[in-house]
Amino acid sequence: MDLFLQQVLNGLTLGSIYGLVALGLTLVYGILHVPNFAHGALYMVGAYVCYFTMADLGLNYWVAIAAAAVVVAAMSVICERLVFHPLRHAPPIHDKIAAIGILLFLEAVVQMYWGADFRRIASPYNQILQLGGLTLPAQRLLIIVGAFSLMGALHLYLKKTMTGATIVAMAQNREGAFLVGIDANRVAMMTFAIAGALAAVAAGLFAPINLVYPAMGHLVLLKAFVIIILGGMGSIPGAIIGGLIIGFSEALGGFYLSSTYKDVIAFVLLVVILSIKPTGLFTKGVR
Amino acid sequence: MNRAIDFLLGSTMRWLLLALAVIFPLVTDNEYHIYVMALAFIWAIAVYGMNIITGYCGQLNLAHGGFFAIGAYVVAILTVDHGWPFWPAFLAAGLFGAVFGFVVGIVSLRLKEHYFAIFTLCVGYIIYLMIDKWEALTHGSLGIINIAPPEGFGLVDFTQTIPFYYLVLAFLALAIWLTRRISESLLGRTFRAIRISDDLAQSLGINLMRNKVLAFVISTVYAAAAGGLYAGVVRFIGPEEANFIHTFDMIAYLLVGGIGTLMGPLLGTLVITWLTQAVQSLEEYRMIVFGPMLVLLVIFFPRGIVGTFLGWRGRRMARQAPRKTRESRVEQSDPHGADSKEARNNA
Numbered sequence: 092m093d094l095f096l097q098q099v100l101n102g103l104t105l106g107s108i109y110g111l112v113a114l115g116l117t118l119v120y121g122i123l124h125v126p127n128f129a130h131g132a133l134y135m136v137g138a139y140v141c142y143f144t145m146a147d148l149g150l151n152y153w154v155a156i157a158a159a160a161v162v163v164a165a166m167s168v169i170c171e172r173l174v175f176h177p178l179r180h181a182p183p184i185h186d187k188i189a190a191i192g193i194l195l196f197l198e199a200v201v202q203m204y205w206g207a208d209f210r211r212i213a214s215p216y217n218q219i220l221q222l223g224g225l226t227l228p229a230q231r232l233l234i235i236v237g238a239f240s241l242m243g244a245l246h247l248y249l250k251k252t253m254t255g256a257t258i259v260a261m262a263q264n265r266e267g268a269f270l271v272g273i274d275a276n277r278v279a280m281m282t283f284a285i286a287g288a289l290a291a292v293a294a295g296l297f298a299p300i301n302l303v304y305p306a307m308g309h310l311v312l313l314k315a316f317v318i319i320i321l322g323g324m325g326s327i328p329g330a331i332i333g334g335l336i337i338g339f340s341e342a343l344g345g346f347y348l349s350s351t352y353k354d355v356i357a358f359v360l361l362v363v364i365l366s367i368k369p370t371g372l373f374t375k376g377v378r
Numbered sequence: 379m380n381r382a383i384d385f386l387l388g389s390t391m392r393w394l395l396l397a398l399a400v401i402f403p404l405v406t407d408n409e410y411h412i413y414v415m416a417l418a419f420i421w422a423i424a425v426y427g428m429n430i431i432t433g434y435c436g437q438l439n440l441a442h443g444g445f446f447a448i449g450a451y452v453v454a455i456l457t458v459d460h461g462w463p464f465w466p467a468f469l470a471a472g473l474f475g476a477v478f479g480f481v482v483g484i485v486s487l488r489l490k491e492h493y494f495a496i497f498t499l500c501v502g503y504i505i506y507l508m509i510d511k512w513e514a515l516t517h518g519s520l521g522i523i524n525i526a527p528p529e530g531f532g533l534v535d536f537t538q539t540i541p542f543y544y545l546v547l548a549f550l551a552l553a554i555w556l557t558r559r560i561s562e563s564l565l566g567r568t569f570r571a572i573r574i575s576d577d578l579a580q581s582l583g584i585n586l587m588r589n590k591v592l593a594f595v596i597s598t599v600y601a602a603a604a605g606g607l608y609a610g611v612v613r614f615i616g617p618e619e620a621n622f623i624h625t626f627d628m629i630a631y632l633l634v635g636g637i638g639t640l641m642g643p644l645l646g647t648l649v650i651t652w653l654t655q656a657v658q659s660l661e662e663y664r665m666i667v668f669g670p671m672l673v674l675l676v677i678f679f680p681r682g683i684v685g686t687f688l689g690w691r692g693r694r695m696a697r698q699a700p701r702k703t704r705e706s707r708v709e710q711s712d713p714h715g716a717d718s719k720e721a722r723n724n725a
Contacts, residue, residue, distance in 0.1 A: 120492075124492075126492045126495065126496055128499075173673075174673050174677070177677050178676065178677060181676065181677075181680065182680075183491050183492070184432070184436065184438050185676040185680055186676075187438055187492070187495055188438075188629055188633065188672055188676050189672065189673045189676045189677070191626055191629065191672065192668070192669045192670065192671070192672030192673040192676075193669060193673065194669070195623075195626055195665040195668060195669035195672070196665060196666060196668075196669025196670055196673075197669075198665065199663050199664075199665035199666040199669065200666060202663070203663050203666065309503075309622070310503075313499065313500055313503055316496045316499070316500070317500065320493065320496060320497075324492070324493075351511050352507075352511060354507060355504060355507050355508075358500045358501075358503060358504050359504075361497070361500055362485065362497075362500070362501075362504075365485070365488075365489060365493070365497060366485050366488075
């Protein structure tokens with residue numbers, strides 16, 4: 092039973108990280124209807140910024156995460172301005188290819204400057220709490236608390252503030268949002284900034300128990316895509332629930348089934364679900 | 379009259395290119411260049427496959443590199459572990475590509491647009507993970523060495539670069555000929571109708587699923603055949619063959635040459651391969667150039683070299699020709715609906 096609870100804890104950790112990344116992806120999809128393949132690269136850049144702010148500038152862990160969030164949010168906005176904005180009327184295949192172009196570029200730049208070595212961010216929180224038979228590393232608790240408070244903050248922002256409401260309005264009905272005078276450019280830039288910041292914070296939180304390397308974004312991005320398909324593309328609660336589903340199935344599957352193939356589990360789940368229901372689990376209507 | 383000139387121009391250009399390709403090994407004595415050219419031809423065959431599903435039929439298949447790797451691994455496993463000669467293994471690779479493509483197609487093509495692209499991205503990753511982890515079958519991350527080269531039946535020796543070059547050239551010519559036959563047939567028009575609009579095609583009585591799966595299977599056979607040839611010339615393969623990078627390389631080749639055009643895949647592959655060769659130091663970091671190039675291409679030249687040329691010629695001929703031929707001309711030479719997009723932007 093303790094072992095099971097331990098895996099539940101691991102699943103919760105993974106799920107909250109995946110949920111954060113998927114949230115950014117689903118927000119961008121809701122506004123622009125672009126599957127942003129560059130999102131994983133933003134996540135990776137966030138981890139690198141975090142690493143170098145700590146290692147080279149010697150700054151505090153939290154300052155580093157904040158710096159990463161700001162830098163990546165700015166990059167994300169630049170991508171929107173330079174790439175996705177000019178392509179907003181193009182056939183759907185084009186912005187996907189452009190997003191792939193950004194992804195390849197960012198990865199190659201990072202690899203050229205910092206090499207393909209694996210790096211590790213030292214967590215300032217190395218304590219391990221014991222609760223009954225459970226081992227609770229402080230960093231994992233931090234991830235869960237941090238991720239869920241961020242999700243809560245995002246929820247409040249979208250529901251309670253005027254600027255947040257414009258994002259929701261545009262995701263719900265583009266033409267309607269224009270009619271009431273919502274500035275599409277501002278909303279798009281804001282959405283990309285939030286998405287970038289979420290990815291960077293997720294990377295900063297997860298990096299101490301994981302490694303930092305140029306290809307680190309691949310799997311996270313793919314799983315985030317699986318999550319938003321499961322949860323319905325553009326749906327915010329769907330991204331959080333989907334994140335938890337994937338996190339739990341990966342932790343439990345990796346423990347009880349096979350740790351070699353644990354990365355395949357998410358994709359097999361996707362294949363099975365889409366074979367039965369081609370529009371995803373929680374989508375309403377036809378896409 | 380215009381149509382006749384157009385026809386001559388089209389087929390003469392193809393014969394000219396073929397003639398150039400045939401004499402290429404005779405004018406250069408640098409064997410390395412011939413080898414690079416043969417490899418570029420192999421990639422071009424795979425890109426022709428991608429052109430059918432993505433260019434003609436409009437479905438962005440991001441698992442294409444995975445099918446290439448499957449073709450290579452079928453040849454490698456059959457020749458090394460089971461002692462098959464190359465040609466039966468090569469046939470098996472094509473067959474397996476078709477069967478696996480059919481299975482994946484049946485599931486994935488029920489999904490539209492973004493869902494399909496993301497789904498195939500995941501399929502590509504599953505293929506990579508399986509090759510990397512299933513050590514009993516694929517030798518895992520060690521890769522497979524000493525793959526049998528194609529037998530020459532005592533006539534030629536395909537371990538030599540020049541005979542192999544001609545073998546690959548023959549397959550490439552076959553691939554282009556087949557693509558042209560498909561493109562000009564009712565089937566090709568059906569694919570294009572699907573690209574323009576699923577709903578419209580369906581209302582014309584086109585069976586969407588059957589045609590999409592057919593386009594997908596054709597494309598995976600191209601990819602698997604190219605992979606089989608690749609295994610035969612390089613004779614060492616590893617899980618890296620299934621890396622995303624190769625799929626993205628192929629997208630770059632396709633876009634530079636011209637998506638949905640007949641000669642685009644070949645021109646794009648050759649141009650990028652030789653540009654990369656010219657700047658050897660780029661090899662490892664080529665994506666620093668490719669990435670922004672992809673972005674700039676889709677923003678400014680979404681139709682690539684061949685598409686832009688065809689569009690330019692179409693407009694020029696439209697100015698000269700009477701109105702009636704103009705309409706049919708523009709429609710035919712417009713590979714990706716970009717004219718209607720321009721019209722929309724101008725409006």
